[in-house]
Amino acid sequence: AAEQPVEPSGVASLPEGTIMLGPLPTPAEVAGSGRHRGTPSAGAGASAPPSEAGPREPADASAPVAASPPAPAAAPVRWRPWRFRMSNELWGSPTARDGLLYVSSFEVHALDIATGRRQFKTRDVAWLTEVAGGRLLASDGPSLRALDAADGTEHWSLAPEGWIYSLAVDRGTVVTGIRGGGVQAVEIATGERLWGIDGAQTDFETADTGPVVAHGTVYTRADDRLYALEARTGAELWSHPVGDASATGGVPVRLRPGPDTVHVSAGTRLFALDAEDGTERWRFDAPAALLCPPAPAPSRRGSPAGVWVVDYLGTVYALDAADGTERWRIATEPRNSSEPVLVADGLVHLAAGSAVYTLDAVHGTPCWRFGTGGPVVGSPVVAAGRVHFGSEDHCLYTLDAVTGRLSWKLEMGGAITGTPAVAGGMLFACSQDRCVYALDAGRGTRQSSRSS
Numbered sequence: 001a002a003e004q005p006v007e008p009s010g011v012a013s014l015p016e017g018t019i020m021l022g023p024l025p026t027p028a029e030v031a032g033s034g035r036h037r038g039t040p041s042a043g044a045g046a047s048a049p050p051s052e053a054g055p056r057e058p059a060d061a062s063a064p065v066a067a068s069p070p071a072p073a074a075a076p077v078r079w080r081p082w083r084f085r086m087s088n089e090l091w092g093s094p095t096a097r098d099g100l101l102y103v104s105s106f107e108v109h110a111l112d113i114a115t116g117r118r119q120f121k122t123r124d125v126a127w128l129t130e131v132a133g134g135r136l137l138a139s140d141g142p143s144l145r146a147l148d149a150a151d152g153t154e155h156w157s158l159a160p161e162g163w164i165y166s167l168a169v170d171r172g173t174v175v176t177g178i179r180g181g182g183v184q185a186v187e188i189a190t191g192e193r194l195w196g197i198d199g200a201q202t203d204f205e206t207a208d209t210g211p212v213v214a215h216g217t218v219y220t221r222a223d224d225r226l227y228a229l230e231a232r233t234g235a236e237l238w239s240h241p242v243g244d245a246s247a248t249g250g251v252p253v254r255l256r257p258g259p260d261t262v263h264v265s266a267g268t269r270l271f272a273l274d275a276e277d278g279t280e281r282w283r284f285d286a287p288a289a290l291l292c293p294p295a296p297a298p299s300r301r302g303s304p305a306g307v308w309v310v311d312y313l314g315t316v317y318a319l320d321a322a323d324g325t326e327r328w329r330i331a332t333e334p335r336n337s338s339e340p341v342l343v344a345d346g347l348v349h350l351a352a353g354s355a356v357y358t359l360d361a362v363h364g365t366p367c368w369r370f371g372t373g374g375p376v377v378g379s380p381v382v383a384a385g386r387v388h389f390g391s392e393d394h395c396l397y398t399l400d401a402v403t404g405r406l407s408w409k410l411e412m413g414g415a416i417t418g419t420p421a422v423a424g425g426m427l428f429a430c431s432q433d434r435c436v437y438a439l440d441a442g443r444g445t446r447q448s449s450r451s452s
Contacts, residue, residue, distance in 0.1 A: 079114065079440075081437070081438055081439045081440060081444075081445045082115070082116035082437075082438050083116070083435045083436060083437045083438070084109075084111055084116050084118065084435065084436045085434055085435050086103075086105040086109070086434045086435070086436070087105075087434070088105045088106045088434070089105060089106075089432065089434060090103060090104065090105045090417055090430040090431065090432070090434060090435075090436065091104055091105075091417050091418070091430075092104045092129075092417060092418045092430070093378060093417070093418030093419040093420075093421065093430070094418070094420070094421045094428045094429065094430055094436065095129070095131050095421060096113060096421045096422075096423035096426075096428060097131045097149065098149070098150070099112065099113050099114070100112065100113060100119060100149070100150070101113050101421070101428055101436070101438070102129065102131055102136065103430055103436050104126065104127075104129060105434070106125050106126075107121045107122045107123070107124065107125060107126060108121065108122045108126045108129050108136065108138050109121045110136070110149075110152065111436065113423065113424070113426065113428075113438065116436075116438060119150075119151070119152070120151060120152030121152070122136075122138050122145070122147065122152065123154075124138075124140055124143075124145070125140045126138035126139060126140055126145075127139065127140060127141060127207075128164065128165075128166070128167040128207060129167070130167050130168070130169045130174075131149055132169040132170075132188065133169070133172060133188050133189075134148065134149050134150070135147065135148070135149055135155065135188055136148070136149045136152070137167060137169065137174060137188070139164045139167055139176070141163045141164055141165075142159060142163060142164075143157055143158065143159045143160075143164075144157065144158050144159075144160065144164060144167075144174070144176065144186075144191075145157040146174075146188065146191060155189075155191070156190060156191030157191070158186065158191050158193075160176065160178060160182075160184055160196075161178070161182075162178035162179055162180055162182050163178065163179040164176045164177070164178060165177050165178070165179050165205045165206065165207065165210060166205075166206070166207050166208075166209070166210020166211065167207070167210075168210065168211060168212060168213045169188060169213070170213040170214055170215070170216070170231060171216055171231065172187065172188045172189065173185050173186075173187070173188065173194065173213060173218075173231045173232060174186045174187070174188050175211050175213045175218050175231070176210075176211075177200070177205065177209075177210030177211050177220075178196075179202075179205050180198075180202060181198055181199050181200045181201065181202045181222075182196060182197070182198050182200065183196065183197050183200050183211050183218070183220050183229075184196040185218065185231065185232075185234060194232060194233070194234070195233060195234030196234070197229075197234060199222050200220045200221065200222050201220070201221040201222055201223075201245075203244075203245040203252075204245075204252040208252075208338060209252040212255055212257060213231055214257040214258075215257060215258070215259050215275070216230070216231050216232075217229065217230065217231055217237065217257065217275070218230075218231050218234075219255055219257060219262070221242065221253050223244060224241055224242065224243050224244040224247065225239045225240060225241050225242065226239060226240050226241075226242045226253065226255070226264060226266075226273075226278075227239045228262075228275075228278060237277075237278075238277050238278030239278060240271070240273055240278045240280065242264060242266040242269075242271065243266055243267060243269075247266075247267060248266045248267030248289075249267040249268065249289045251267060251289050251290075251291055252338075253265065253266045254290070254291075254292055254293035254294075254338065255293055256293045256294050256295065256296060256340070257275065258275065258296060259275060260274075260275050260276075261273065261274065261275055261281065261296070261321075262274075262275050262278075263293070263294040263296055263307060264293075264294075265290040265291075265292065265293055265294055265309060266290075267289055267290070268285060268286045268287070268288065268289055268290065268311075269283055269284070269285055269286070269290075270283065270284040270285075270286065270290060270294055270307070270309055270319070270324070271283050272307070272321075272324060281323075281324075282323050282324035283324065284317070284319055284324045284326070286309075286311050286315075286317060287311070287315075288311040288312055288313045288315065289311060289312050290309055290310075290311050290312075291311070291312050291335075291336065291337065291338050292309070292310060292337065292338050292339055292340045292341075293309075293338075293340050294307050294308070294309045294340065295307065295308045295309065295340040295341045295342070295343050296308075296321060297343040297361070300346070301346060303346055303361060303362045304320070304321070304362075305321035305322075306318055306319060306320060306321050306327065306343075306361070307319045307320075307321055307324075308341050308343055308348055308361070309340070309341070310332070310335065310340075310341055310350055310352075312334065312335060312336060313331070313334050314331060314332040314333045314334050314335050314352045314353075315329055315330070315331050315332070316329065316330050316331075316332060316341060316348065316350065316357075316359060316364070317329045318348075318361070318364060327364070328363065328364035329364070330359060330364045330366065332350065332352040332355075332357045333352035333353035333355060333357075334352070334353065335350075335351070335352040335353060337351060337352075337379075339351065339378060339379040339419075340379075342379060342380055342381075342382060343361055344382040344401075345382070345385075345401065346360070346361050346362065347359065347360065347361055347367065347401060347402070348360075348361050349380045349382060349387060349401075350380070351376035351378075351379060351380060351389060352376075353375060353376070354371055354372050354373070354374055354375050354376060354391070354393075355369050355370060355371040355372065355376065356369070356370050356372075356376060356380055356387065356389055356397075356399075357369050358387070358401070358404060367402070367404065368403065368404030369404070370397070370399055370404050370406070372391040372393050372395065372397065373391065373393030373395070374391045374392030374393035374394075374415070375391065375392045376389055376390070376391050376392075377389075377390045377391060377392060377415060377416045377417065377418065377419075378390065378416070378417075378418045378419030378420075379419045381419060381420050381421070381422055382401055383422040383441065384425070384441065384442070385400065385401050385402070386398050386399065386400065386401055386407060386441065386442065387399045387400075387401045388420050388422065388427055388441065389419075389420065390415075390416025390417075390418075390419075390420060390429055390431075391415070391416060392415040392416070393415075394411055394412050394413065394414055394415055394416075394431070394433075395409050395410065395411050395412070395416075396409060396410045396412065396416055396420065396427075396429050396437070396439075397409045398427070398441065398442075398444065407442070407444075408443070408444035409444075410437070410439065410444055410445060412429075412431040412433055412435065412437065413431065413432075413433030413435070414431045414432030414433035414434075415431065415432045416429055416430070416431055416432075417430045417431065417432060418430060422441055425440065425441050425442065426438055426439065426440065426441055427439045427440070427441040
């Protein structure tokens with residue numbers, strides 16, 4: 001099919017005749033229609049012709065064997081955008097890993113990134129999922145299962161004492177938050193219970209407010225203190241006062257652990273703690289509550305290391321990574337998102353209200369603002385010099401990261417759910433129209449040739 005050009009308005013069309021719809025038609029459907037709309041092109045999963053029926057004569061071993069002609073060079077694969085329609089609602093963000101795309105629609109569905117064909121789905125409902133170490137971890141609340149991430153084979157399952165409300169994985173350790181103040185850790189390979197504690201915070205028990213595990217350490221809040229525990233044993237490493245729910249203004253404590261420093265947002269305060277012993281290196285007091293974790297970034301291309309954070313009024317703060325000194329602040333729009341700002345290539349990107357803002361990371365100078373017809377969903381994603389994000393106006397947008405110029409947008413049948421994913425030059429998004437979309441990240445729905 002001919003390429004579909006982007007219209008002058010920048011809107012990318014998605015005509016049914018130029019995309020593959022998963023799952024592909026069955027052979028019976030093809031025979032009945034005389035047309036296989038979803039057949040992949042040669043080199044992209046097209047099957048070889050079936051062998052002829054009937055017995056074959058054995059080859060004469062003494063006969064000379066003609067030299068085989070050299071195989072022709074493989075032609076570029078004609079990859080085409082696709083979409084997969086679910087029978088139930090989609091939620092959350094897609095995850096692209098090792099050639100598969102994992103999406104949640106009651107069960108977890110694993111789709112082939114190249115073709116959109118479903119490889120498997122989980123047997124049971126899963127509200128929480130993580131993909132790590134070759135395992136797909138899925139929980140429906142009362143139970144936790146570990147499946148092979150490639151084919152869905154179940155390796156183990158367990159039923160903890162309580163309802164699982166959060167799930168995190170690091171270095172082979174699976175950490176779950178249990179309603180009522182519990183924290184449990186199990187081994188990802190076998191499901192063996194490593195340790196468990198009670199008495200953790202119960203003020204916020206949602207998927208994004210549970211225990212955090214990173215760099216071999218589990219972080220959880222209890223009463224007015226943040227505790228750091230050894231991930232494999234549960235032994236306490238250190239604790240630091242951060243304030244209880246009333247002291248933090250009734251908002252969750254958010255943190256971004258690093259190998260050397262743990263940055264913590266607690267109400268209107270931001271702490272920088274030594275990752276080894278919990279010593280407070282510095283703190284910053286903002287005039288309004290911080291709903292999202294800080295975003296530290298190392299020095300790069302002559303710009304010094306820093307920490308960036310935004311409060312619920314939409315004011316962005318840039319702080320010195322060494323001592324917490326404020327470098328600059330700038331107002332955007334009020335936001336109630338828990339998504340951190342995104343720092344990439346010397347720019348700070350954030351969604352606030354119905355717009356995406358991009359600022360110069362060093363000076364705070366506004367670079368551009370792009371408004372949409374509804375609240376921006378999730379967080380922008382930056383890859384290959386482009387910014388991708390979705391909105392409740394039913395559109396998926398791709399902009400030039402430096403100029404903010406619209407490259408293309410696609411209108412779907414419902415609002416985007418979660419944050420899009422980018423892998424191998426492809427962009428993946430889920431929509432409330434019950435469809436999963438796979439698009440060319442740079443060209444939208446227009447086709448492109450990809451080497452096999």
